[in-house]
Amino acid sequence: xxxxxxxxxxxxxxxxxxxxxxxxxxxxxxxxxxxxxxxxxxxxxxxxxxxxxxxxxxxxxxxxxxxxxxxxxxxxxxxxxxxxxxxxxxxxxxxxxxxxxxxxxxxxxxxxxxxxxxxxxxxxxxxxxxxxxxxxxxxxxxxxxxxxxxxxxxxxxxxxxxxxxxxxxxxxxxxxxxxxxxxxxxxxxxxxxxxxxxxxxxxxxxxxxxxxxxxxxxxxxxxxxxxxxxxxxxxxxxxxxxxxxxxxxxxxxxxxxxxxxxxxxxxxxxxxxxxxxxxxxxxxxxxxxxxxxxxxxxxxxxxxxxxxxxxxxx
Amino acid sequence: xxxxxxxxxxxxxxxxxxxxxxxxxxxxxxxxxxxxxxxxxxxxxxxxxxxxxxxxxxxxxxxxxxxxxxxxxxxxxxxxxxxxxxxxxxxxxxxxxxxxxxxxxxxxxxxxxxxxxxxxxxxxxxxxxxxxxxxxxxxxxxxxxxxxxxxxxxxxxxxxxxxxxxxxxxxxxxxxxxxxxxxxxxxxxxxxxxxxxxxxxxxxxxxxxxxxxxxxxxxxxxxxxxxxxxxxxxxxxxxxxxxxxxxxxxxxxxxxxxxxxxxxxxxxxxxxxxxxxxxxxxxxxxxxxxxxxxxxxxxxxxxxxxxxxxxxxxxxxxxxxxxxxxxxxxxxxxxxxxxxxxxxxxxxxxxxxxxxxxxxxxxxxxxxxxxxxxxxxxxxxxxxxxxxxxxxxxxxxxxxxxxxxxxxxxxxxxxxxxxxxxxxxxxxxxxxxxxxxxxxxxxxxxxxxxxxxxxxxxxxxxxxxxxxxxxxxxxxxxxxxxxxxxxxxxxxxxxxxxxxxxxxxxxxxxxxxxxxxxxxxxxxxxxxxxxxxxxxxxxxxxxxxxxxxxxxxxxxxxxxxxxxxxxxxxxxxxxxxxxxxxxxxxxxxxxxxxxxxxxxxxxxxxxxxxxxxxxxxxxxxxxxxxxxxxxxxxxxxxxxxxxxxxxxxxx
Numbered sequence: 001x002x003x004x005x006x007x008x009x010x011x012x013x014x015x016x017x018x019x020x021x022x023x024x025x026x027x028x029x030x031x032x033x034x035x036x037x038x039x040x041x042x043x044x045x046x047x048x049x050x051x052x053x054x055x056x057x058x059x060x061x062x063x064x065x066x067x068x069x070x071x072x073x074x075x076x077x078x079x080x081x082x083x084x085x086x087x088x089x090x091x092x093x094x095x096x097x098x099x100x101x102x103x104x105x106x107x108x109x110x111x112x113x114x115x116x117x118x119x120x121x122x123x124x125x126x127x128x129x130x131x132x133x134x135x136x137x138x139x140x141x142x143x144x145x146x147x148x149x150x151x152x153x154x155x156x157x158x159x160x161x162x163x164x165x166x167x168x169x170x171x172x173x174x175x176x177x178x179x180x181x182x183x184x185x186x187x188x189x190x191x192x193x194x195x196x197x198x199x200x201x202x203x204x205x206x207x208x209x210x211x212x213x214x215x216x217x218x219x220x221x222x223x224x225x226x227x228x229x230x231x232x233x234x235x236x237x238x239x240x241x242x243x244x245x246x247x248x249x250x251x252x253x254x255x256x257x258x259x260x261x262x263x264x265x266x267x268x269x270x271x272x273x274x275x276x277x278x279x280x281x282x283x284x285x286x287x288x289x290x291x292x293x294x295x296x297x298x299x300x301x302x303x304x305x306x307x308x309x310x311x312x313x314x
Numbered sequence: 315x316x317x318x319x320x321x322x323x324x325x326x327x328x329x330x331x332x333x334x335x336x337x338x339x340x341x342x343x344x345x346x347x348x349x350x351x352x353x354x355x356x357x358x359x360x361x362x363x364x365x366x367x368x369x370x371x372x373x374x375x376x377x378x379x380x381x382x383x384x385x386x387x388x389x390x391x392x393x394x395x396x397x398x399x400x401x402x403x404x405x406x407x408x409x410x411x412x413x414x415x416x417x418x419x420x421x422x423x424x425x426x427x428x429x430x431x432x433x434x435x436x437x438x439x440x441x442x443x444x445x446x447x448x449x450x451x452x453x454x455x456x457x458x459x460x461x462x463x464x465x466x467x468x469x470x471x472x473x474x475x476x477x478x479x480x481x482x483x484x485x486x487x488x489x490x491x492x493x494x495x496x497x498x499x500x501x502x503x504x505x506x507x508x509x510x511x512x513x514x515x516x517x518x519x520x521x522x523x524x525x526x527x528x529x530x531x532x533x534x535x536x537x538x539x540x541x542x543x544x545x546x547x548x549x550x551x552x553x554x555x556x557x558x559x560x561x562x563x564x565x566x567x568x569x570x571x572x573x574x575x576x577x578x579x580x581x582x583x584x585x586x587x588x589x590x591x592x593x594x595x596x597x598x599x600x601x602x603x604x605x606x607x608x609x610x611x612x613x614x615x616x617x618x619x620x621x622x623x624x625x626x627x628x629x630x631x632x633x634x635x636x637x638x639x640x641x642x643x644x645x646x647x648x649x650x651x652x653x654x655x656x657x658x659x660x661x662x663x664x665x666x667x668x669x670x671x672x673x674x675x676x677x678x679x680x681x682x683x684x685x686x687x688x689x690x691x692x693x694x695x696x697x698x699x700x701x702x703x704x705x706x707x708x709x710x711x712x713x714x715x716x717x718x719x720x721x722x723x724x725x726x727x728x729x730x731x732x733x734x735x736x737x738x739x740x741x742x743x744x745x746x747x748x749x750x751x752x753x754x755x756x757x758x759x760x761x762x763x764x765x766x767x768x769x770x771x772x773x774x775x776x777x778x779x780x781x782x783x784x785x786x787x788x789x790x791x792x793x794x795x796x797x798x799x800x801x802x803x804x805x806x807x808x809x810x811x812x813x814x815x816x817x818x819x820x821x822x823x824x825x826x827x828x829x830x831x832x833x834x835x836x837x838x839x840x841x842x843x844x845x846x847x848x849x850x851x852x853x854x855x856x857x858x859x860x861x862x863x864x865x866x867x868x869x870x871x872x873x874x875x876x877x878x879x880x881x882x883x884x885x886x887x888x889x890x891x892x893x894x895x896x897x898x899x900x901x902x903x904x905x906x907x908x909x910x911x912x913x914x915x916x917x918x919x920x921x922x923x924x925x926x927x928x929x930x931x932x933x934x935x936x937x938x939x940x941x942x943x944x945x946x947x948x949x950x951x952x953x954x955x956x957x958x959x960x961x962x963x964x965x
């Protein structure tokens with residue numbers, strides 16, 4: 001077990017390295033001089049030169065990367081050019097809403113998808129299975145932001161049950177917090193639920209074909225017992241992996257959803273920074289999100305070792 | 315080496331022929347697959363709209379007409395107008411075209427690059443290390459976010475968007491192609507190509523690539539759909555295609571501000587987006603279903619008749635002493651397959667007496683296992699199987715029991731063990747737990763007591779250190795031990811009948827004898843009847859008192875082991891016997907085998923089923939099916955027109 005964890009942690013190093021190089025290189029995608037682009041048309045050559053110096057653009061590529069990664073490893077992500085505050089501070093301020101939103105959306109997805117997928121697999125061709133096909137097609141076809149525009153139209157504008165947009169932190173009370181979050185979370189969660197339900201179903205179907213299911217049947221286990229005690233437990237690995245992976249999609253989806261619902265999260269920070277050409281913040285957000293994503297997947301992998309003894313002992 | 319080249323090509327040619335046969339089946343399945351057909355039709359529609367955009371919408375998508383701004387849909391403006399008075403129908407048509415172009419370019423670009431990376435990474439290990447690390451790194455970013463960041467640097471434009479999306483989607487294609495290459499590399503076919511000296515590039519492009527193409531088409535269509543959604547999201551955020559250009563994302567973005575009063579500005583582009591994405595997903599799904607062996611089964615037709623049920627409570631009871639424990643009469647099991655209903659078991663009758671060991675023999679595909687599984691009714695009766703005839707256990711017809719009554723028979727009155735003990739044990743539960751489950755299903759005992767009993771059972775089946783083993787998982791045990799565990803599970807409730815379906819086939823030769831001995835020992839000590847399914851006549855001779863020979867779902871000969879071995883009557887039985895090497899036999903005589911192979915159940919021969927492979931077959935054999943009957947003066951039952959003549963001959 002300890003061996004497995006060590007190996008898993010070591011395997012992360014090259015991924016994190018490649019990830020950091022990609023984030024670092026984003027600046028180089030800017031056509032022309034990044035400093036000039038950031039400062040806009042009216043900037044004097046002196047100010048541009050000063051910014052180049054400050055960003056380290058005058059150094060050769062490798063020392064520049066080393067300088068950057070050195071700072072990054074110390075948690076020093078540079079300063080926001082627009083907001084005049086450290087990127088770190090900006091990230092910290094915008095983390096809460098995105099975390100709440102992603103968590104709620106993930107919960108919604110799991111609660112809808114797993115029972116539906118299980119039911120559809122054990123009753124193939126029957127109502128639940130058809131419902132799943134329809135639902136998953138809907139979720140995959142209708143993008144979250146289109147769905148959210150119509151849910152707002154229905155629940156907020158027509159029925160006036162929920163606020164149109166905005167965000168209230170948890171400190172304002174759970175009910176208020178959820179009231180503002182539920183529509184955006186639903187829009188995000190349903191799309192994820194569609195994917196998860198499909199994976200649950202196909203993973204269940206795959207396990208249903210395995211030999212031990214027949215053994216269980218021959219032992220006299222009931223259908224319920226077979227589905228939950230024998231099949232679901234074995235089918236959990238792909239389901240967990242997809243839940244881990246969906247976290248990334250949720251964070252990405254949050255970028256769009258947050259700007260629709262005016263939620264002051266990381267997604268909105270990113271979109272605003274793109275419009276402001278605030279590259280330090282863009283790099284910071286991307287780096288942070290990718291890092292968080294890698295960590296979530298690590299956690300999922302470790303969880304898998306608990307669920308399935310075969311992984312643990314490999 | 316020209317000779318080897320020829321051989322390699324011959325191999326390839328054989329594969330091609332097989333493929334062509336499969337292709338016919340594929341086309342047939344494609345046409346009944348609703349998703350694939352609907353998807354294709356919708357794709358054709360989108361393609362037509364994109365190609366003929368200028369003819370479908372004759373207005374200028376950029377023409378501003380402030381007087382007619384925000385007009386609701388009408389005869390003049392079927393989709394209404396937008397905030398600049400531009401005709402929305404025209405903009406949706408051109409927007410669909412733009413989105414489809416982006417989707418197509420991205421799907422094509424990322425598939426091509428991903429394919430090359432995946433093929434080479436999967437094929438060359440050293441390259442794999444480098445390429446896949448980079449892919450893992452890219453994959454660690456949520457796709458949309460990475461695209462946003464890159465677009466922020468590059469600046470919005472159609473070309474930049476396509477470039478960014480290609481970069482974002484390459485890793486997923488590369489990963490999928492790589493894993494299919496890894497699987498392909500393991501196949502004997504590719505290994506053979508290696509041995510025959512084909513060059514790496516030739517193997518990759520000529521032999522591995524075709525296998526990956528189908529996966530690629532499926533993934534490509536999903537990426538097509540995904541790219542359109544991401545384009546829409548990015549343009550929506552102002553980081554995609556620059557503003558006046560109509561793309562579905564830009565149209566939705568325009569609509570956002572007017573959604574409350576002019577919802578058509580959102581509705582029509584939204585519908586167009588959904589339509590395109592739906593088309594690609596349906597198409598991809600349909601094709602994937604056609605390729606996926608599991609999903610294929612879902613095409614099989616539903617069962618027509620529900621099972622007749624008689625809700626009398628099941629009582630184990632005991633039949634009269636002279637009555638056999640199990641009596642199978644005219645059992646017919648039909649399985650629904652893609653090629654229609656096939657009779658896996660076709661009118662089988664035989665008996666298993668109390669304490670008796672009966673062998674069922676025959677080649678693979680002769681219905682031995684299907685018979686065994688029918689006794690416990692293990693086939694899915696809702697979708698897969700239909701039974702006819704009678705299976706009387708202690709005088710009660712198992713086919714008439716309710717599902718619940720049937721459950722109280724399984725593992726309790728009749729137990730079963732299977733060929734492959736590894737796949738037959740649940741990998742995520744300990745061995746102890748799996749034995750306890752059977753015990754607690756059928757006996758009102760507590761967990762602790764059941765656990766003690768489980769350890770005892772493991773000891774009984776000859777597993778050393780049973781206390782420790784009970785807490786281990788199946789994969790921690792050897793093959794022979796796993797089969798002992800299976801036997802322990804089967805014995806837990808002291809069943810009266812054990813069905814052993816090729817219990818030794820998957821085991822090492824040295825272990826086979828031990829497991830067989832264990833089963834026979836339990837038979838002697840506990841008086842448990844055994845139905846032993848095997849294709850090994852040696853095992854039958856050693857273990858059984860009676861034997862049933864099956865061919866293509868039918869019993870062709872059955873009787874007492876000694877009589878049958880001394881004087882086999884059916885040509886099939888004779889053939890089976892001649893295929894066993896004998897130590898005391900004439901070494902100069904060549905080892906004979908039954909010529910040909912077992913035909914598939916959907917191609918049953920007319921007349922006697924064995925006729926096409928039989929050396930004695932005449933016209934009568936080829937047209938009229940013989941009955942299973944005893945010869946005058948004998949106990950052995952045989953299904954052959956020539957049995958009388960053959961009995962006079964020396965086998």
